[in-house]
Amino acid sequence: MDTLTWVILVLCLCFVAFLLYTRQFKWLLRVGRNMVLGAAGILAANALLAGIGLAVGVNAITAMVVGVLGLPGFMMLYLAQLLVG
Numbered sequence: 001m002d003t004l005t006w007v008i009l010v011l012c013l014c015f016v017a018f019l020l021y022t023r024q025f026k027w028l029l030r031v032g033r034n035m036v037l038g039a040a041g042i043l044a045a046n047a048l049l050a051g052i053g054l055a056v057g058v059n060a061i062t063a064m065v066v067g068v069l070g071l072p073g074f075m076m077l078y079l080a081q082l083l084v085g
Helices: 003-021 025-052 060-071 071-084
Strands: none
Touching: 003 025, 025 060, 025 071, 060 071
16 A cells, blocks of 8 residues: 555544544544445435436545535535536
């Protein structure tokens, strides 16, 4: 792996350690659950909206947006795709 990948990995591990230390781990679990549910929601919405040509790719960034922002983030992704794409 290149240096940037290692730096990002170490920063993420430090963030998780900080959350464990400050007893904020429930927040991290909630965001993780929302990321999984958001990715499933994007896949379902893509299946429904494929007929009109509106689809959002499922990747780590889109899952993170939905995981942190929730439903407003989900709607923001599709609105951005509609305006840009």
